[in-house]
Amino acid sequence: MSDQQFTPDPSSLRALRERAVAQLAPHLRLLTELGEIFTAAGHELALVGGPVRDAFLGRRSNDIDLTTSASPEQTEALLKPWASTTWDIGRDFGTIGAQKGEWKVEITTYRADAYDGVTRKPVVAFGDNLDDDLVRRDFTVNAMAMRLPTMEFVDPYDGLGALARKELITPAPAEVSFADDPLRMMRAARFVAQLGFTAAPPVVEAMTERAATIAIVSPERVHDELVKLMVAPDPRAGLELLVDTGLADHVLPELPALKLEIDEHHRHKDVYEHSLTVLDRAIALEGPRVVEGLEAPAVVEGPDLVLRLAALLHDIGKPATRRFERGGGVSFHHHEIVGAKLARKRLRELRFEKNVVRDVTRLIELHLRFHGYGGGEWTDSAVRRYVTDAGDQLARLHLLTRSDCTTRNKRKAAALAATYDDLERRIARLMEQEELGKVRPELDGNQIGEILGIAPGPVLGRAYKHLLAFRLDAGQVGADAVRAELLRWWSEQPESSGS
Template sequence: MISLDNPRDSAEQVVSNLLRVPAPADELGRIFADHGHTLHLVGGSVRDALLGRAGDPSDTSATGGTGGGAPDLDFTTDARPERVLEITRGWAEATWDAGIAFGTVGLARRGVRFEVTTYRSESYDRTSRNPAVTYGEGLQEDLVRRDFTVNAMAVSVPGHDFVDLFGGMADLARGVLRTPGPPEASFDDDPLRILRAARFEAALGLTPVPELVAAMRSRASRISIVSPERVRDELRKLIASRDPVAGLERLVEVGVADLVLPELGAMRMEIDEHHQHKDVYAHTMTVLRQAMALEDDGPDEILRWAALLHDIGKPRTRRHIAGGGVSFHHHEVVGRDMTRRRLVALRFPKDVVDAISSLVYLHLRFHGYGSGEWTDAAVRRYVHDAGTQLSRLHKLVRSDCTTRNRRKAENLARAYRSLEERIADLAAHEEIAAIRPELSGDDIMALLGLPPSRLVGQARAYMLDVRFERGLLGREAAEAELFRWARENDIVIPGETPTPDEAPDA
């Protein structure tokens, strides 16, 4: 975080950092100046220059950024979109105009992406998800419409004159989050900014000022007009941020989670008078933090979502036991289905939905391992069912231990180490990472003379069970096992003459 002990030094530091912006940015500024237009770098690029940090994929600015890799460089200008395309023709190596209706033109040069937006002075229909764009006449009018003061700073290019009309640099120094204008008006204009406030708290450690929190709470219902896709994108950035717990807890506090992720707040169940179970919400946040500590290389979105959602089935499955205590039988099954429904409603990609739902379903499987009495078949099934998520499942199971009982925690850790060792031992002798029957569906049809049918699927399922129970048999033994199953199920094997009892009825 920056210091304002010497404001002159801070401003000079800003300029110094901005000089490290890719050279094409200044090139673009000179083109605009040569054609009589102004160009200012705005948003997250300026904010991150003040912080002395490279762009973070989860910390893209309020008005741009791809969310994958370094954010785009965002600019504002007095030139209209058609003029931007005209004066950059021949300089830009690629252009795109998907946002031209909102005053934005995309450019690319030397691997750098630029988003150039004409000064805007927009207002939102209170029932619409999109702004009704009108062009502004000056930089101040453009900056005041931005979401937060820390994103309402600008630097001219190529001159590098720093513009901070709303105290964004001071807010960064104090670690607070404010809006340039009244927060209620800002959230009325674009309710998605409520989610962005939580995301910037999670990503940058900026604490919303009390009036901003009050506006988040009073305008929470406005989030209902925002499309699921935009909500999803903000939640994905939040979960991948440095401290997602802070942002998630803020959403629960102001009531927004009840609308976009209602399962989260529902986990705040009262602890019974005998303290026989933990508060599921608090436990979940601990599991999320512990899962993050096990990440290998940067944020693992799937692991984080699985940690956040692994117990969402508990509120629906809670049952009080006579004499005290609580049970949550089959909460992993209910939780899997709830997870899938929520993520589908938020338009998550299918592969992400499948991976997270599978982890939620499997997170309790290990607890049947007990004192290490699983058969090799059970270990093979565990690996098979986890599939490509096995590494994440290891981390999720370890993170799910939040007991304060040191002996219990050590026993659980010891048991899971034992399971991992058995998996490694089996893997050293056979391929268990992607267990399949030794006979494929085509093999089964050829050996039994069957057309594609449900019967072939049943035979394959049986051979998969054999693979689990007995490991690799070899081709000859696998075929013998298939033939034995076929005879038991009254399937005539090509080349064999049925016994009189087996002969089909005339």
């Protein structure tokens, strides 16, 4: 525990407790009802963990985490007359679930850790008192409880003090806590990002020493914590903790790899810091925004996981593509293609959903497209291709591209912003005129087959793709002009001689 204990006077503690109870008002009837059932049977019942923490922080929580002195069998017997249904899928860990109407709860028997005496690896054992249960919780801010039905506040490990200091510290020694469950190290980073807390030095030290043990945790559990971190108010703070402790080397190694050694002539920016800055900027652009001359700019509501992942990972292809050029320059040719492949591989290994993997990698592939058109000399053809290639990711691509312009040169930054403003306005005009989101060739597959006298198959597919490219380049030119272009293309194909 921290040496800086927080001991509020009785009146302050009473005020804090009253505020916490007020936050729990939607659940008070449930908590009181269950508390009376268990105490009448001679057992203890307490609300514990996140719901108590959030109540003191003034945050509403939908979670109900309860712990009891009753055995799983006793808990099940008490819940069955009360609930409409019960389940015991967590029985081996002491957890019984129940539902009554809209109320759904899980109640876990007090836990106590027993060690094998050699490796100090803990094994599951049921306990007989609340304090022993609380000491095995991940952090002191989650080791506070309220006894039911009286709502008596229990805080043996100064969780309230940690809340006041915005500090993450473990009730038990940090190395023991992280040996119990290495995922707690990921949770530390998540709470830093989510609650604005700082990890105490013993926590940082233990995370650094035990970082490699995260490998024993399933990818699915790591994925869940990483998602919660990424959609938190300040993911940068959590990511920096992962990198600084070495945990990211085992979870998301592409991120610390961005810390490229900066040469003595400083021929390129710090890619790691740049990526975190792009993430910050992308988050700031979520939600309503203003583009002069555009009534309704595309909106990406936050927190948006896909946009944030793309912003974080957009440059992960740079370490593999860095080349020092003659004359002192540095290049990263095709880093967007390499980066998309690396992101696809990592996100799949972390068990991200297919649509998330697809959308993030597409954004990484396209994040440089805007810069390929010089100072804004965009033809209508280029605008059509930009929109068509982005597809349903266009709104996110707008924000990612804007976020990627991190130059400190105010004149250059203003010019880039103005150029992109112009691009968005042109896209809006063309989409209104041509319905760019639904661009198709002016001849469909049946018409193409009839004109060329060919059956459906690969050749017809090539013809369709050619006419789509022609449509993007030329715009809407009419069926006769498209037919002429189709016949011109066909005359150059090897299959045409046999038709």
